[in-house]
Amino acid sequence: MNFDLTPEQDQLRDAVRALGRRYGHSYFVEKAKTGGHTSELWSEAGRLGYLGVNIPTEYGGGGGGITELALVCEELAAAGCPLLLLVVSPAIAATVINKHGTDEQRKRHLPGLADGTQKIVFAITEPEAGSNFHRLGTVARRDGDDWLLSGRKCYISGVDEAQYVLVVARTEDASTGKLKPALFIVPTDAPGLTRSKLDMEILSPENQFLLYLDDVRLPADALVGESLDAGLPALFAGLNPERITVAAMGAGTGRYAIERASEYTATRKVWDGRSIGSHQGVAHPLAHAAVQVELARLMIHKAAALYDAGRDLEAGISGNMAKYAAGEAAALAVDTAVQALGGAGMTTEYGIATLLGAVRAGRIAPVSREMILNFVAQHVLGQDKSY
Numbered sequence: 001m002n003f004d005l006t007p008e009q010d011q012l013r014d015a016v017r018a019l020g021r022r023y024g025h026s027y028f029v030e031k032a033k034t035g036g037h038t039s040e041l042w043s044e045a046g047r048l049g050y051l052g053v054n055i056p057t058e059y060g061g062g063g064g065g066i067t068e069l070a071l072v073c074e075e076l077a078a079a080g081c082p083l084l085l086l087v088v089s090p091a092i093a094a095t096v097i098n099k100h101g102t103d104e105q106r107k108r109h110l111p112g113l114a115d116g117t118q119k120i121v122f123a124i125t126e127p128e129a130g131s132n133f134h135r136l137g138t139v140a141r142r143d144g145d146d147w148l149l150s151g152r153k154c155y156i157s158g159v160d161e162a163q164y165v166l167v168v169a170r171t172e173d174a175s176t177g178k179l180k181p182a183l184f185i186v187p188t189d190a191p192g193l194t195r196s197k198l199d200m201e202i203l204s205p206e207n208q209f210l211l212y213l214d215d216v217r218l219p220a221d222a223l224v225g226e227s228l229d230a231g232l233p234a235l236f237a238g239l240n241p242e243r244i245t246v247a248a249m250g251a252g253t254g255r256y257a258i259e260r261a262s263e264y265t266a267t268r269k270v271w272d273g274r275s276i277g278s279h280q281g282v283a284h285p286l287a288h289a290a291v292q293v294e295l296a297r298l299m300i301h302k303a304a305a306l307y308d309a310g311r312d313l314e315a316g317i318s319g320n321m322a323k324y325a326a327g328e329a330a331a332l333a334v335d336t337a338v339q340a341l342g343g344a345g346m347t348t349e350y351g352i353a354t355l356l357g358a359v360r361a362g363r364i365a366p367v368s369r370e371m372i373l374n375f376v377a378q379h380v381l382g383q384d385k386s387y
């Protein structure tokens, strides 16, 4: 058993950390408060090759795996820049297209995803279906060689920043009650595709949208893969990378909060010249949160290693557990850090309460803690499916 990163992974981690720190949390907050996007950070990360670490070298990527992409997600978050679009564009979309797209789709999309000039966001959630994606109501119908897509999606992140959205639909002729998914790469400016921004209580430069698809006409080659049979494996291909990278983002955010709080409590003195961190009532909750974050990181490394070794089923279990653990640990860490700073914890200046909404959402999205517990109960504990 080896817990060490390779020298290349170590270098990557240090380099991404340095980049993240150059921008920092105040950059992230300023963009969020002024309605901007983290475009400069995204472009620089793309130019430096960090967005494409998991994309094959023949398409301009780094030829690494989800281990490397998770490092990028974690280190940017640990610098105060938790970028959700890393989870949708390089983790989900690039994996789906690389593994299940056609040659032509790989050539068209992977180089831009690798250097950050192209973003593809991901749309599965629907108002009526929610966690139950078997109830998806977005329908794809054939019209000659074209496809027509109709339906509604909700909470879709980053549509305003992306050139394409990877839409999960179902085929009309397969409406037997069982999901026969089909994935489509839809230009965000396609006629018939409209959006409205959702007001969310999350301080983030990345926004969520309602999407309306009204007979969106797409050419045959917008369908991911050579045939409709690619749909189900393509959909599942995105799940493990999504779980692992979102977990890494949570762990990084937890580290960021604990680090900020530890610096503060080690130097803040309100009693007889002793730091507030010398009081166990302040230090122990922080230490407890640090343990939870570190445990989550272990599970993230395990899940990423299994995934990169091609052991998808085991990676599914570890990835879900990692996502659960990191979501809980990040929320605990940020809440504990706010408490340790007292009033300063609620200010914008100290940059911790600014993450409360994001870590709270991390217990719901992209898969809720309850749905992970359902998965673990069924697949690890052998219980009957409860839903």
Ligand SMILES: Cc1cc2nc3c(=O)[nH]c(=O)nc-3n(C[C@H](O)[C@H](O)[C@H](O)COP(=O)(O)OP(=O)(O)OC[C@H]3O[C@@H](n4cnc5c(N)ncnc54)[C@H](O)[C@@H]3O)c2cc1C
Binding pocket: 088, 121, 122, 123, 124, 125, 126, 129, 130, 131, 132, 154, 155, 156, 157, 158, 202, 208, 361, 364, 365, 366, 367, 368, 369, 370, 371, 374, 386, 387
């Ligand atoms: C910030 C943010 C960004 C997002 N970005 C995207 C995105 O880019 N693309 C995308 O497609 N979606 C996105 N989502 C949507 C997200 O994936 C969903 O919110 C999530 O899957 C839960 O679905 P829901 O909100 O419809 O909740 P519901 O399914 O309505 O569930 C409500 C509550 O009931 C619980 N619940 C439901 N069923 C069960 C059950 N069988 N057993 C136990 N508990 C259950 C859930 O855990 C949850 O707590 C985003 C959401 C947020 C908050």
